[in-house]
Structures are given as C-alpha cells and as structure tokens.
Amino acid sequence: MAVSVKDVAVAASVSVGTVSNVLNRPEKVAPETVARVQDAIVRLGFVRNDAARQLRAGRSRSIGLVVLDSANPFFAEVARGAEERAAAEGMSVLLGNSDQNPEREGAYLDLFREQRVNGVLLTPTDLTAPLADSGIPLVLVDGELPGGEVPSVAVDDVEGGHLAVAHLLGLGRRRIAFVGGPLAIRQVADRLAGARRALTEVPDAALEVIETEALTVLAGREAGEAIGRRRAGERPDAVFCANDLLAVGVLQGTAILGEVRVPDDLALIGYDDIDFAQATVVPLSSIRQPARQIGATAVELLFEAVASPEAAPRHVRFRPELVVRASTAGSGGDPRPGGQIPRRSTS
Known part of the structure; x- marks a missing residue:
C-alpha cells in the first residue's frame, strides 16, 4: 500500500499542512521540523505523487494529443506510445485530428483547455506560424519551433x-x-x-x-x-x-x-x-x-514541463x-x- 502524506505527518508528529510546506515551501518551516519530516519520508519510503497534486489543483487525469491525420498509421503508433506511457501514471490520452486544418487545431486546443487536461501533445499544422498561447503545458510532436521555446520530440x-x-x-x-x-x-x-x-x-x-x-x-x-x-x-x-x-x-x-x-x-x-x-x-x-517511442518520449517531456515549469525546454531528436x-x-x-x-x- 502506498505511503500517504498523512502517514508522513503522523510519523513526524506534525500536521498534513506542515508536510505539504516541507515538500513545496520548505523555507516557511523551521529547520528542525524540516529535518524531522524528511527523516519520516526516508523511513516510510514516501514517493511524491505530482499527478495527484495537479489533480487537486483542478486538473483532470488526461492528456490531449492533436495530430495531423489520425488515419495515418504513423500517428496511430505515436498515439499508442503516448497512451502506454500515460497509462503507467494512471492517466489517459484524448486524441484529436486536426486534418491539417489550423482552425480545427485551435478548436481542439480550446476544448482541451476547457477540459483542464494536464497538457497537450501537438503536431502543429504550421511550424512557421506563431503558436497561440493555449494556457496549458505543451509539447510538440514530430516538429520543433524556431527558437525552441516549446519542448519537442521529432526525427531528423x-x-x-x-x-x-x-x-x-x-x-x-x-x-x-x-x-x-x-x-x-x-x-x-x-x-x-x-x-x-x-x-x-x-x-x-x-x-x-x-x-x-x-x-x-x-x-x-x-x-x-x-x-x-x-x-x-x-x-x-x-x-x-x-x-x-x-x-x-x-x-x-x-x-x-x-x-x-x-x-x-x-x-x-x-x-x-x-x-x-x-x-x-x-x-x-x-x-x-520510432513512432511509438516518439509518443512515449513526448509524454515524458510533458511530465517534466508540468513538474518544472520554469526549467528550460528540452528537445529530443531521433535519427531515422x-x-x-x-x-x-x-x-x-x-x-x-x-x-x-x-x-x-x-x-
């Protein structure tokens, strides 16, 4: 059975809120209390669940994926790789087909934002056009923007x-x-x-x-x-x-x-x-x-972006x-x- 934040709080004789502060804002907690909570974390083998933290923040347990053509077997394999990696974290993938249409692409981004997905994996219809701010974490699949402001995974x-x-x-x-x-x-x-x-x-x-x-x-x-x-x-x-x-x-x-x-x-x-x-x-x-590996890697990059939104975007490029x-x-x-x-x- 997984160790919870409540278990850590009981072991360290502190409140659940204090454990949360140690995990997220340790500068607000006395050093001796931080040490006691960290000791309980090590003893109990507690593993932080960032996905659950995002869920409590109002996010769903899903990821959006928008591809150029869902009938293309290449994108079907990309989706399978993404689904397998997301499922390992108890999450699901919602698939959208832009059909190489920028308006459909924008509509899916709006829909996924309304559904409060954790993030979107996107194969853009036009990599030369400015990418609209979707308000949610984004990873580009099978492409990379000039300047590299958005995490991406692609093939050369x-x-x-x-x-x-x-x-x-x-x-x-x-x-x-x-x-x-x-x-x-x-x-x-x-x-x-x-x-x-x-x-x-x-x-x-x-x-x-x-x-x-x-x-x-x-x-x-x-x-x-x-x-x-x-x-x-x-x-x-x-x-x-x-x-x-x-x-x-x-x-x-x-x-x-x-x-x-x-x-x-x-x-x-x-x-x-x-x-x-x-x-x-x-x-x-x-x-x-490596289509399936591209999909799985895109999900990995999304998890990284959600966990560390201030970190520099990472780009992965596979060789054909x-x-x-x-x-x-x-x-x-x-x-x-x-x-x-x-x-x-x-x-």
Missing part, C-alpha cells in the same frame, strides 16, 4: 530524406522524383531538403518534385498513374515518397497501367515504415521512424533508419541498408 527529417535519395543514387538511379505535399508541411519540406542535399553529391543526377494535395494513398495513386502514362525516357527511374501511404499509392498507380515494373523500371521508397509497408505486393523500402525491401533491392547497385538503429539526442 532532413537526414531521412538524404538517406532515402542517397540509397536510390547508390543503386545507379539518376532521374529521381520526389512525391509529397503540401510542401508547406514542415516534415515534407525537410524530407525534400534532404533529398536535394543528396543530389548535390552526384552531379549527373536530377530531381523532379511532384507536389500532392495530401499525404494519402489516393494522392499517391494519382501521381503513380501520371508517371506510368509517360514515355519510358521521360519518366523517373526512382521515386522517393514523403510517406508510406503515398508510396503505396504510387505502387498501385503504376501497376494499374502495367507499363512500369517496380523495382526494375522504377525503384520506390517511402517514409515512416508503417506495418503495411512490408505487406504490399512489392514490399516497400522505407525510412523508419533506412529499411531496404524489394521495392529497391535487386535493382542494381548495393541494396544493403545504410541506416542505423534510431538514436536520439537531447538538448
């Missing part, structure tokens, strides 16, 4: 884009297409920036950008069909998609016309390494993000990993993975 998407295209170039592919969008989404822009950086290392390679309206299978299928309708000499010989859903769509779109074979005619790689990536007709190469499967393997060059087990850096 520029490195991920570089990994993907460097792999394609290593296979001897020189006409690379990037399929993704909207380009205003920071993650998409960063992956494209990494792709462009890889091309600067190979002078005879070219990059075509095919912007999509959404990061969905349907948008990828439309892009794949458009590529498949081109003449052989006018289409790319490799495609890097901003996420796996787009890559699945490109694979479907090229297969519909039957003119393009993956990987012989078109090497194809996605991003996120969702579970479905390895179950497609041609298993997809991808850039893996290249996962090679049949959609690029066997298409010439070196098919071996070039990535590493995801690592993280903190600041």
Whole structure:
C-alpha cells in the first residue's frame, strides 16, 4: 500500500499542512521540523505523487494529443506510445485530428483547455506560424519551433530524406522524383531538403518534385498513374515518397497501367515504415521512424514541463533508419541498408 502524506505527518508528529510546506515551501518551516519530516519520508519510503497534486489543483487525469491525420498509421503508433506511457501514471490520452486544418487545431486546443487536461501533445499544422498561447503545458510532436521555446520530440527529417535519395543514387538511379505535399508541411519540406542535399553529391543526377494535395494513398495513386502514362525516357527511374501511404499509392498507380515494373523500371521508397509497408505486393523500402517511442518520449517531456515549469525546454531528436525491401533491392547497385538503429539526442 502506498505511503500517504498523512502517514508522513503522523510519523513526524506534525500536521498534513506542515508536510505539504516541507515538500513545496520548505523555507516557511523551521529547520528542525524540516529535518524531522524528511527523516519520516526516508523511513516510510514516501514517493511524491505530482499527478495527484495537479489533480487537486483542478486538473483532470488526461492528456490531449492533436495530430495531423489520425488515419495515418504513423500517428496511430505515436498515439499508442503516448497512451502506454500515460497509462503507467494512471492517466489517459484524448486524441484529436486536426486534418491539417489550423482552425480545427485551435478548436481542439480550446476544448482541451476547457477540459483542464494536464497538457497537450501537438503536431502543429504550421511550424512557421506563431503558436497561440493555449494556457496549458505543451509539447510538440514530430516538429520543433524556431527558437525552441516549446519542448519537442521529432526525427531528423532532413537526414531521412538524404538517406532515402542517397540509397536510390547508390543503386545507379539518376532521374529521381520526389512525391509529397503540401510542401508547406514542415516534415515534407525537410524530407525534400534532404533529398536535394543528396543530389548535390552526384552531379549527373536530377530531381523532379511532384507536389500532392495530401499525404494519402489516393494522392499517391494519382501521381503513380501520371508517371506510368509517360514515355519510358521521360519518366523517373526512382521515386522517393514523403510517406508510406503515398508510396503505396504510387505502387498501385503504376501497376494499374502495367507499363512500369517496380523495382526494375522504377525503384520506390517511402517514409515512416508503417506495418503495411512490408505487406504490399512489392514490399516497400522505407525510412523508419520510432513512432511509438516518439509518443512515449513526448509524454515524458510533458511530465517534466508540468513538474518544472520554469526549467528550460528540452528537445529530443531521433535519427531515422533506412529499411531496404524489394521495392529497391535487386535493382542494381548495393541494396544493403545504410541506416542505423534510431538514436536520439537531447538538448
């Protein structure tokens, strides 16, 4: 049975209020009394329950999570990681889907504030726009604000884009297409920036950008069909998609016309390494993000922000990993993975 503040008070022969002052405002308590209470804490093995303290302050036992697209398996895994970590502290996660709409994002932040959640994990619709003060602790997921005023956890998407295209170039592919969008989404822009950086290392390679309206299978299928309708000499010989859903769509779109074979005619790689990536007709190469670990880490950062609101915000950035499967393997060059087990850096 857990030791309570009341148990400590009885053992130290003081009031519950005095124990509370020792824990929160020790300068208001006589030194000898502080020593007696601290001795009781050690003897009894008392562990301070900050979550309960916040609950007494009027907060609920829940955390808000707002993602760009709850139907995307990547965000589903992020949510699972957040739920598992929150559940370990007896808390729950309330999920909101902004659908890449700033107004919906704002509505969810207002709703969560009204429900007095302990804090919000947010994947912003626009990292370039000023973030409105929600009045509650906030942690950014899958992104970081310029200046770093808000705690964040993300993956180095520029490195991920570089990994993907460097792999394609290593296979001897020189006409690379990037399929993704909207380009205003920071993650998409960063992956494209990494792709462009890889091309600067190979002078005879070219990059075509095919912007999509959404990061969905349907948008990828439309892009794949458009590529498949081109003449052989006018289409790319490799495609890097901003996420796996787009890559699945490109694979479907090229297969519909039957003119393009993956990987012989078109090497194809996605991003996120969702579970479905390895179950497609041609298993997809991808850039893996530790989605569940991202969600769990975001909750950890939120707990830190709640416990120490004056502390400098901490930022965690994971490194991506290249996962090679049949959609690029066997298409010439070196098919071996070039990535590493995801690592993280903190600041």
